[in-house]
Amino acid sequence: MERQEIGRIAHRDHPVAAPLSDASVHRLLERQLRRCPNSSALDLGCGEAAWLVRALTMHPNLQAIGVDTDPAALDDGRRAAERAGVEGRLALHHADVREFEAADSFDAVLSVGATYAFGGLLPTLEAVRPLLAPGGTLLLGECYWEDGQPTDHAREFFGDDLTDLSGVLATLRTAGWWPIAGHTSTREELDTYEWSWTGSLTDWALDQPPGPDRDQALAAATRHRHQWLTEYRDGFGFVTLLLRPDVTA
Template sequence: MERHEISRLAHRDHPIAAPLSDESVRLLLERALRGREDGRLLDLGCGEAAWAVRALAAHPGLRAVGADVDAAALTAGRRSAEHLGVARRLGLHHTDVREFTSAEPFDVVLSIGATHAFGGLAPTLAAIGPLLAPGGAVLLGEGYWEGEPTSLSRELFGDGLADLAGTVAAVRAAGWLPVAGHTSSTAELDAYEWAWTGSLTDWALDQPPGPDRDQALRIAAEHREEWLTGYRSGFGFVTLLLRPAG
């Protein structure tokens, strides 16, 4: 199976592909859309468009667009939107987020756990800037180090992460200011990892013997071991609501 298919299976029971509870997602969207409820929302790296669909369901005047390279995830997102009756207000684009353009700007732009697709935090914010309408806001989700990372953590995540203070400093250096934020709790982080590894394992155990079953069980076991022995004690996740500084 390809990486995208593995990811979809792993997020079956946690459709928000980030360590955030449903209540945290609701509150973050509510804050980001305050005063912008009848505007336009863009999710770059939207996956199954879970953020956009929830926002549309809560705000009848909102329109939303999502962009992602995973065609099957976008198809699942359309089904979810149709089920909730919001599909007419949602546009989904099968494209590399770095190549996404729009003639009309957006009042809220989301990039949750997707800065890697742009090559880092600063390039992500640089790409978002031209897409944002005056008075708009960005909801950015990014990993950071809670403490000194283990050697395995550095091997897994590379050198692109800073601590929380360093992450906020990088945001400010790029010309943005945080106006709200949420640091994911240990419970949220654990719930996400248990769901990721558990959903994939659960799916595999229902499959007949074969390469797909073996691959899913192996990836779930490897991921669980990396989490429990590598980055569980040091990895954090922050979601920042940002506005341009100038």
């Protein structure tokens, strides 16, 4: 099994591929999209397009584009859009987010938990700025470390530039961005996400016949659960911020 397939299975029972509750997702989208209910949204690293499908159901005049490198996730996103009746307003592109070129700018750009795809937080901000229409906003989800120094594994898994929450905000300000709203994931949200990730993968594996896929999925769930509980549960945090660029910067 490829890593992307494991990730799709692990996220199948959670609202989005990030540690946020259903209510938190709705509140953040409502805050962002009230500025542009009749316009356009772009999700860079959209995966199965869960954020965009939700946004399209909330705002019937919105048009949306999603970009991701996982074709199977994009197929799942198209099916989800069909079930929700919003497929006519959603275009999904199989492409590297660093190479995506848009003909128009967007009132809302999303990149939640996907800064790794750009090579870090600063490259993400640099890539998004020219894609935003005047007055547009970026919904950005980023991890941070809140208790002492990150472990070597945490830096390897979450990125070498892993810092605390104040460090994330300092980076944003240095790059010329202002937070206008935000949500810091609670311990309940973080734990629920991890239990869902490992539990969904385990549940899927137990329904499979004996073989390599079953064994690999169970091993991945067991390894992930051990690392969560012993290496990063007490230090890992996740923040989702609604940002506007400083046009004078």
